[in-house]
Amino acid sequence: MTANNAMSIACASCGETLSDRTPHATCPKCDGLLDITPASPPARGVELQKLFDARASDYAMRGTAIQSSGVWRFRELVLQTDDASIVTHPEGNTPLLHRNAVSQYVGIDSLRMKHEGHNPTGSFKDRGMTVAVTQARRCGATAIACASTGNTSSSLASYAAHAGIPALVMVPVGRISMGKLAQTVAYGARTLLVRGDFDDCLRLVRESAQSLGVYLGNSLNPFRIEGQKTIIFELLQQCGWNPPDWIALPAGNLGNTSAFGKALREAHELGLIEKIPRLLSVQASGAAPFAHAFAEDFANRHRVRAETIATAIRIGDPASWDRGVAAIRFTNGVVAAVSDEAIMEAKSVIDASGVGCEPASAASVAGVKALVARGVIKPGESVVTMLTGHVLKDPEKILTSDAHSPHPHPSAPIEIDANLAAVERVLKSVAN
Numbered sequence: 001m002t003a004n005n006a007m008s009i010a011c012a013s014c015g016e017t018l019s020d021r022t023p024h025a026t027c028p029k030c031d032g033l034l035d036i037t038p039a040s041p042p043a044r045g046v047e048l049q050k051l052f053d054a055r056a057s058d059y060a061m062r063g064t065a066i067q068s069s070g071v072w073r074f075r076e077l078v079l080q081t082d083d084a085s086i087v088t089h090p091e092g093n094t095p096l097l098h099r100n101a102v103s104q105y106v107g108i109d110s111l112r113m114k115h116e117g118h119n120p121t122g123s124f125k126d127r128g129m130t131v132a133v134t135q136a137r138r139c140g141a142t143a144i145a146c147a148s149t150g151n152t153s154s155s156l157a158s159y160a161a162h163a164g165i166p167a168l169v170m171v172p173v174g175r176i177s178m179g180k181l182a183q184t185v186a187y188g189a190r191t192l193l194v195r196g197d198f199d200d201c202l203r204l205v206r207e208s209a210q211s212l213g214v215y216l217g218n219s220l221n222p223f224r225i226e227g228q229k230t231i232i233f234e235l236l237q238q239c240g241w242n243p244p245d246w247i248a249l250p251a252g253n254l255g256n257t258s259a260f261g262k263a264l265r266e267a268h269e270l271g272l273i274e275k276i277p278r279l280l281s282v283q284a285s286g287a288a289p290f291a292h293a294f295a296e297d298f299a300n301r302h303r304v305r306a307e308t309i310a311t312a313i314r315i316g317d318p319a320s321w322d323r324g325v326a327a328i329r330f331t332n333g334v335v336a337a338v339s340d341e342a343i344m345e346a347k348s349v350i351d352a353s354g355v356g357c358e359p360a361s362a363a364s365v366a367g368v369k370a371l372v373a374r375g376v377i378k379p380g381e382s383v384v385t386m387l388t389g390h391v392l393k394d395p396e397k398i399l400t401s402d403a404h405s406p407h408p409h410p411s412a413p414i415e416i417d418a419n420l421a422a423v424e425r426v427l428k429s430v431a432n
């Protein structure tokens with residue numbers, strides 16, 4: 001990062017530069033991906049750590065919404081703007097959890113889970129959405145739209161409602177969880193059930209942004225990436241600016257993989273960290289074009305017709321491809337694919353530890369287990385996995401394995417008569 005007094009936005013493909021209040025989320029000339037270079041912060045290294053640390057302790061409990069946000073705490077590295085334009089719940093400040101059962105399951109002594117499901121709408125998307133909707137307000141957008149597998153639409157609907165900007169969302173009909181659909185509708189977004197898959201929805205929303213002038217809220221939008229960088233900044237801060245060896249995350253459209261790579265690059269350039277952790281991006285094996293490409297050293301871009309139980313990452317043609325490749329290369333990272341069975345097994349361990357997450361999130365834990373088994377991650381290394389969404393996001397995947405199904409959930413509900421003897425019988429079986 002070269003020293004610069006103002007944020008700059010440029011197309012990664014053709015070099016076109018845009019104003020910081022641009023209503024375009026992709027390049028108006030060639031539709032390429034836009035890159036943001038933040039303005040130089042007022043300090044570097046330990047001084048910058050001190051600035052962020054002081055805010056964390058001073059404002060966490062008693063600050064204004066902006067001051068207590070785990071995104072806007074890092075505002076110098078996110079978006080420089082006046083307080084009045086910021087649309088925040090607040091968000092962030094998510095916990096870093098350790099559970100013996102999950103550590104033992106993957107075979108790592110020091111496994112921690114950063115639970116982004118603790119964000120206001122239950123997923124990490126709120127980190128990017130607070131910034132994208134703030135930008136929508138800054139550029140005077142009259143409507144904001146996204147394609148979604150459910151979490152982006154929930155987040156966009158909520159932040160757009162907060163900002164008073166109409167929201168339009170496109171989701172694949174019958175292919176998103178009931179929890180996410182209900183949440184999106186509840187927050188008041190105009191919801192279109194598209195007869196197609198996520199990749200069709202994204203194509204349609206991109207066309208709408210180009211032809212109908214709506215502001216694009218997907219992670220193609222570089223302001224989303226700027227917000228999602230704070231997952232890493234906050235994690236580094238929680239680790240006392242001493243990074244883990246590995247950071248694992250589930251990967252679909254590659255927005256988050258891109259944000260993590262960019263955050264680590266900037267943190268390193270600004271002297272916030274010395275060591276660069278390795279990223280592990282994990283896809284479901286039925287939706288793994290990025291993992292296939294990694295196996296060929298990214299010689300080709302792959303597209304697949306995606307199928308997986310983890311609906312949040314059922315994406316066959318990831319939009320942030322080039323940014324994702326850059327993130328893996330910069331961090332000497334790895335991309336892995338795990339089966340639906342491995343995802344659901346990992347989820348059951350995370351759920352039974354009392355932490356809980358949605359299926360896509362469990363892919364990161366399944367991926368760590370697979371890499372430990374392959375000897376790529378060593379048991380003594382420190383690993384942080386991202387739990388990207390809350391357990392309540394996808395209740396069907398828990399309750400459809402009811403007591404009558406061939407593989408009932410170990411704690412499937414039991415119907416009883418309304419008397420104490422029935423309760424006692426159950427209690428005995430639980431205690432045994």
Ligand SMILES: Cc1ncc(COP(=O)(O)O)c(C=O)c1O
Nearest residue numbers: 151252253254255256312388389
């Ligand atoms: C819970 C969850 N995890 C992971 C992802 C994948 O993130 P990305 O599309 O940025 O790769 C998503 C995307 O919708 C998600 O909702």
Ligand SMILES: [Zn+2]
Nearest residue numbers: 011014027030
């Ligand atoms: Zn361009």
